[in-house]
Each structure stands twice: as structure tokens, then as C-alpha cells.
Amino acid sequence: MLNYTIRRLFMAVPTLIFISIVIFLLLELAPGDPMAQVPLTVPAEVKQKMREALGLGEPAPIRYWKWLTQIFWVEPLHLFDSLFGTNFSDGYQRAISWQTRSPIFDIIAQRIPQTLWVVGVAYVVAIVIAIPVGVYSAYRQYSLFDNVGTFVTMIGFSVPPFFSGVLVIVIFSVWLGWFPSIYDTTLRVTDWDSFLAQLRQMVMPVMVLALQITSQISRFMRASMLDNLNLDYVRTARAKGVSEPTVILVHVLRNSMIPVATVIALGIPSIFGGAIITEQVFKVNGIGQLLIGSIEANDLPMVQTLTFIFAVLIVLFNLIADIIYGILDPRIRYE
Amino acid sequence: MSENKAAPTGDSPALPRPPRSQWRDVWDQFKKHRGALIGALIFLSILLGVFLGPLIYPQDARLVPTGRDFIRLRDMRPIYVLLWDSGAKVDWAHPLGTDNIGRDLLARMMLGGQVSIAVGLAAMALSVVLGTAIGVLAGFFRRLDGPLMRLTDLFLALPLLPLLLVAVLLFREPLKAAFGVEGGIFVLIVTLVGLTSWMQTARIVRGDVLALKEREFVLAARSIGTPPRRMIPRHILPNVLSPIMVSATLGIASAIITESALSFLGFGFPPDFPTWGRLLNDAVDRMQLFPERVIWPGLAISLTVLSVNYIGDGLRDALDPRIRGR
Numbered sequence: 001m002l003n004y005t006i007r008r009l010f011m012a013v014p015t016l017i018f019i020s021i022v023i024f025l026l027l028e029l030a031p032g033d034p035m036a037q038v039p040l041t042v043p044a045e046v047k048q049k050m051r052e053a054l055g056l057g058e059p060a061p062i063r064y065w066k067w068l069t070q071i072f073w074v075e076p077l078h079l080f081d082s083l084f085g086t087n088f089s090d091g092y093q094r095a096i097s098w099q100t101r102s103p104i105f106d107i108i109a110q111r112i113p114q115t116l117w118v119v120g121v122a123y124v125v126a127i128v129i130a131i132p133v134g135v136y137s138a139y140r141q142y143s144l145f146d147n148v149g150t151f152v153t154m155i156g157f158s159v160p161p162f163f164s165g166v167l168v169i170v171i172f173s174v175w176l177g178w179f180p181s182i183y184d185t186t187l188r189v190t191d192w193d194s195f196l197a198q199l200r201q202m203v204m205p206v207m208v209l210a211l212q213i214t215s216q217i218s219r220f221m222r223a224s225m226l227d228n229l230n231l232d233y234v235r236t237a238r239a240k241g242v243s244e245p246t247v248i249l250v251h252v253l254r255n256s257m258i259p260v261a262t263v264i265a266l267g268i269p270s271i272f273g274g275a276i277i278t279e280q281v282f283k284v285n286g287i288g289q290l291l292i293g294s295i296e297a298n299d300l301p302m303v304q305t306l307t308f309i310f311a312v313l314i315v316l317f318n319l320i321a322d323i324i325y326g327i328l329d330p331r332i333r334y335e
Numbered sequence: 336m337s338e339n340k341a342a343p344t345g346d347s348p349a350l351p352r353p354p355r356s357q358w359r360d361v362w363d364q365f366k367k368h369r370g371a372l373i374g375a376l377i378f379l380s381i382l383l384g385v386f387l388g389p390l391i392y393p394q395d396a397r398l399v400p401t402g403r404d405f406i407r408l409r410d411m412r413p414i415y416v417l418l419w420d421s422g423a424k425v426d427w428a429h430p431l432g433t434d435n436i437g438r439d440l441l442a443r444m445m446l447g448g449q450v451s452i453a454v455g456l457a458a459m460a461l462s463v464v465l466g467t468a469i470g471v472l473a474g475f476f477r478r479l480d481g482p483l484m485r486l487t488d489l490f491l492a493l494p495l496l497p498l499l500l501v502a503v504l505l506f507r508e509p510l511k512a513a514f515g516v517e518g519g520i521f522v523l524i525v526t527l528v529g530l531t532s533w534m535q536t537a538r539i540v541r542g543d544v545l546a547l548k549e550r551e552f553v554l555a556a557r558s559i560g561t562p563p564r565r566m567i568p569r570h571i572l573p574n575v576l577s578p579i580m581v582s583a584t585l586g587i588a589s590a591i592i593t594e595s596a597l598s599f600l601g602f603g604f605p606p607d608f609p610t611w612g613r614l615l616n617d618a619v620d621r622m623q624l625f626p627e628r629v630i631w632p633g634l635a636i637s638l639t640v641l642s643v644n645y646i647g648d649g650l651r652d653a654l655d656p657r658i659r660g661r
Contacts, residue, residue, distance in 0.1 A: 155641065
């Protein structure tokens with residue numbers, strides 16, 4: 001198992017390098033100039049000096065290398081320092097945003113809790129709903145429940161979040177007035193009332209995200225259950241006189257969860273991508289909204305780093321999915 | 336091609352029935368899938384409404400009224416608002432109302448639908464051609480298999496939505512100069528969506544080609560000396576047609592969604608050039624007063640995607656010979 005994990009880990013390195021090169025080269029073409037906001041009265045040679053101070057004077061390979069060291073060496077050192085009060089990172093230049101002139105990772109650290117909170121809760125809600133729905137609709141295939149479930153998952157598949165989000169805002173906050181349409185990130189949960197307020201503002205974004213995730217996972221769950229339900233071991237278990245709940249929930253469910261577990265792991269990074277739109281609709285100031293804002297403001301280092309973080313998430317969760325598969329299904333490991 | 340693919344399904348000697356073509360069988364099975372049939376009808380009527388509608392519906396989608404007409408025609412509500420608000424500003428000439436500068440919403444929906452569907456079809460075509468080419472090459476030539484599949488994995492690991500946003504920003508200006516405002520953004524979005532969505536098709540096609548290569552008819556063709564350039568169009572492609580058709584159908588849906596998402600985030604078509612996503616984006620700010628401007632474009636996107644997904648589901652069942660007999 002360890003061998004398998006290490007092999008997978010090494011295969012992830014070239015992927016990450018390729019992606020970082022693609023992102024860097026793509027942004028290298030960008031027309032953005034960090035000096036665009038500087039007044040026209042500033043002479044050209046001063047602007048050139050300012051550009052060089054931002055590290056723009058050097059050739060592309062050197063800047064690429066510097067960017068990589070900032071992400072993989074300086075920032076972890078800085079994190080270590082702030083955790084343990086040491087000062088290893090003194091004298092190293094941190095990655096700086098052009099828009100705010102503050103370290104990129106500080107801004108990301110401010111934004112990421114909101115994203116994680118909304119996305120994480122949505123994912124948990126979706127899994128809790130999707131698995132029972134998938135199991136039951138496979139168990140009673142072509143029943144009313146199954147048909148309705150299939151239709152609802154098809155809708156969850158087809159209605160894009162920028163419409164379902166806007167629709168629930170129109171219905172629940174404009175017409176019914178139940179929930180606030182804007183996610184207030186300054187809200188601190190201190191007592192029961194503020195907890196309720198937090199809960200109310202989370203309902204709509206979480207539900208919109210969860211609808212999408214639920215439809216994907218429950219479709220996989222249903223298909224995987226259907227594959228397993230007619231196998232010989234199920235017949236054996238029934239013939240032995242094992243009770244029906246035990247057959248379904250212990251024998252079949254455990255085996256059907258193998259592909260579903262990997263789908264769940266693989267889905268996490270794409271949810272961060274989908275959260276870009278949901279955050280925009282509900283005005284959650286998470287990292288998706290940060291990305292849109294910095295693209296509009298031509299803040300290239302920020303865009304570069306955020307896109308790369310999304311890529312790291314994808315590679316990381318691909319790795320986790322592979323490892324989960326290896327743990328759950330021993331046949332995979334030795335191939 | 337349908338002649339040389341006459342399936343051996345119906346012509347066993349015990350049955351005197353004449354041999355049926357494969358596509359008859361597929362159609363018969365497709366008809367049994369009620370959702371797919373309804374989906375096909377809805378998709379056809381959306382297509383007809385969007386492309387033929389402007390011929391019979393007289394309003395101009397881009398006409399901005401001026402002077403007194405501007406005040407008279409702007410912010411008109413849909414006629415059904417009369418059901419609960421008899422004082423609403425409506426006009427039978429504008430059944431879905433007008434927007435804040437007096438352009439007719441129904442006409443804009445038709446124009447927007449033309450663009451959205453055209454983007455969906457063109458991007459799907461590009462992604463299917465790319466995916467099929469890469470899948471067939473990887474499956475057929477063992478030497479290319481490793482590099483091409485590694486490339487596919489790398490593309491799958493790219494964060495697509497952020498990269499799409501960045502790429503739109505980068506290439507919008509140069510392409511605008513080359514193809515004009517509307518043509519440039521059309522080419523850009525079709526290319527970007529096509530280039531970032533071929534991976535699933537390539538994987539499925541490769542798997543099927545690998546399985547096909549072991550079959551006897553391929554061995555027979557090879558033993559009479561058929562070169563690969565004949566083998567692929569004659570023996571391989573017709574047999575991987577069904578997964579390609581299914582992923583093409585589903586590709587339309589995802590291309591329409593991606594285009595609308597880009598337009599919704601403000602990175603798609605310019606404001607005076609409506610697509611469904613763009614109309615939705617423009618309407619969000621005033622959705623409390625004019626919810627219809629949000630709901631109709633959103634419904635159009637959702638209904639199109641839903642019907643296309645159902646068609647894909649039905650096609651998958653209809654093209655699978657193991658299910659078709661039942």
C-alpha cells in the first residue's frame with residue numbers, strides 16, 4: 001500500500017509542473033500592466049524602476065522559478081514562522097498582490113474560511129441526501145420513487161447554478177422573505193440569535209450547491225447498487241437467511257461504495273470551481289469571488305496563484321481518490 | 336454508411352421478416368424511452384421557435400426606441416401580469432415585456448437562443464472531432480497511447496473555469512480585431528469550450544477502440560492487408576459511432592451551460608449582443624422588480640439542457656444492442 005501511494009505521489013509531480021507552466025505561460029501573454037493605476041505625471045523611467053521592483057524586469061524563466069519558490073518554499077516557511085514564532089523566512093520576498101500590495105496568501109487566508117464553510121456544508125448535506133436516495137431507488141428500480149428521483153436528479157444536472165441560485169433568491173427572499181439574499185460574512189456567531197442568522201443565510205447557497213452534487217452522487221450510487229444487486233454473493237447471502245436490511249446495508253452497500261467513494265473525492269475540486277458561480281450569485285466573499293475580482297482588476301500574481309491552488313486541489317484529490325480506491329479494493333494495488 | 340452497416344439482427348432463417356436497418360431498430364428503441372421522446376420534441380420546438388420565430392414575430396431585438404417612445408416602451412411587464420395587477424404597464428405587441436431601454440424581451444430571447452444554441456453546436460462539434468481523433472489514435476496505435484492518454488490526464492487536471500475566464504480576458508481583444516466584435520467572441524468561446532471538453536470523449540472512444548482491435552473482423556481485415564488509413568474509417572469509426580453520438584449530445588448541454596456561465600460572470604458576449612446567459616446576467620440587478628427577465632432566459636437554458644440530457648439518455652439506451660432487444 002505504501003509503495004502504491006509513493007508511486008502515485010511521484011506521478012503527481014510532473015502533472016503539477018506541467019500545469020504551473022501552462023498557467024504561467026498563459027498569464028505571460030496577458031496585457032495587464034501593474035503600473036496602469038499610477039498617475040500619468042510619474043515619469044517613464046520611474047515607472048520602469050517600479051516595475052523592476054515588482055520583479056518584472058527579469059526574463060520569464062527566472063520569474064517562473066521565483067514564483068515557484070515563493071509558493072513552495074517561502075510561504076510554507078512563513079506559515080511555520082507564524083505558527084511557532086520562529087523567523088526562518090526573514091529576508092525572503094513573499095508573493096505580493098498587485099491590487100492590494102499585500103501578501104497573496106494573507107488575503108487567501110482571509111477568504112478561504114467562507115468558501116470552505118459554504119462548500120463543505122453543502123458537500124456533507126449532499127452526501128447525506130444522495131446515498132440513501134441512490135440506495136433506495138436502486139433497490140426499488142422503476143418504482144415511483146425511482147422515477148421521481150431520476151427526474152429530480154436530471155433537473156439538478158441541467159439547471160445551472162446561476163439560474164437555480166437566482167430563482168431561489170426570487171422565490172425565498174423576494175416573494176416569501178424567509179432568507180436573506182446576500183451572505184453576510186461579517187456576522188460573528190456569539191449567541192443563539194446570531195447562530196440562527198448564520199443558519200438562515202447559509203440555507204440558500206448550500207441548497208443550490210447541494211442540489212448539483214446530490215444529483216451526481218445519487219446517480220452514481222444508483223448505478224453502482226444496480227451493478228451489485230444481481231451478483232452471486234447477494235444471492236448467497238439471501239440463501240443463507242441473512243435479513244434483507246443486512247444484505248442491502250452491509251453486503252451490497254459496502255461493495256457499491258467503492259466507486260462512489262472515489263467519485264466523492266474526485267468531485268471536491270470541481271465543487272470549488274462551481275462555487276465560483278454560487279459565490280458570485282449570493283455575494284459570498286470567498287476565493288471564487290476573489291478570483292473574479294482579481295481577473296477584472298488585472299491582478300496577475302493573484303490570478304496565477306489562485307488558479308494554481310485550484311489545480312493543486314484537483315491533483316491532490318485525484319491522488320486521494322486513487323488511494324481510497326486502493327484501500328477499498330485490494331485488486332487495484334498490484335496492477 | 337447505413338447500407339454497409341445493415342445489422343444481422345432480424346435475418347435469421349427462422350424468421351421470414353425482411354432485414355431491418357440498424358437505424359430502424361435504434362429509432363424503435365428510442366421511441367420507447369418516453370423522457371427522450373419528450374426531450375426531443377421540446378428541443379425541436381425550441382430550435383424552431385428560436386430560428387424560425389423571428390420570421391413571424393415582428394419586433395426587432397436591437398431596436399432601442401428614442402424620444403417619447405423610449406419612455407412609453409421601456410420597462411414593460413409581460414401580459415400575464417394583468418392576471419393579478421390590472422394597472423400594470425403591458426402591451427399585446429410585447430408579450431414578454433421590454434427591458435429597461437425598451438427592447439422587446441421575446442425578440443431578444445430568440446436572438447439570444449440562436450447564439451447560445453449555435454455556440455453549443457459548434458463547440459460540441461469541435462470537442463467531438465478532437466476527442467474522437469485523439470481517442471482513435473490512442474486506441475489504434477500502441478505507440479501513441481501513452482503520450483496521448485497522459486495528455487488527456489493533464490487536461491483533466493486543469494482547473495477549467497478559472498483558465499477559461501483568464502483566456503477569455505487575454506484573447507478577446509486580438510480576436511475582436513481579427514473577426515469583428517461578435518465573430519471574435521464567438522470564435523473565442525467555441526474554441527475555448529471545445530478545447531477544454533474533449534477529454535471524456537477521448538477516453539470512452541479509446542476504450543472502445545481497444546476492445547474492437549481484438550475482434551475477429553479487425554483481424555480479418557488486417558490479414559488481407561488493410562492499411563490503418565483504410566481500417567479506421569471503414570471498420571473502427573462506424574463501430575464507435577454510438578458512444579460518440581451520446582457524448583456529442585451531452586456535449587451540447589455542457590457547452591451551452593459553460594457559455595451561459597461565462598456570459599453570466601460577465602466574461603462572454605458583449606451586452607448589446609444577447610445570449611441567454613447574458614440576458615440573465617443583465618437582469619439580476621433588478622430581479623426584485625422584474626423577475627420575468629431572470630426567469631425566462633433561465634428557463635430557456637434549463638429546458639434546453641434538460642431536453643438534451645434526456646435525448647442523450649435515450650440515445651444511450653437505444654444505441655446499446657444489449658438493451659435494444661428488450
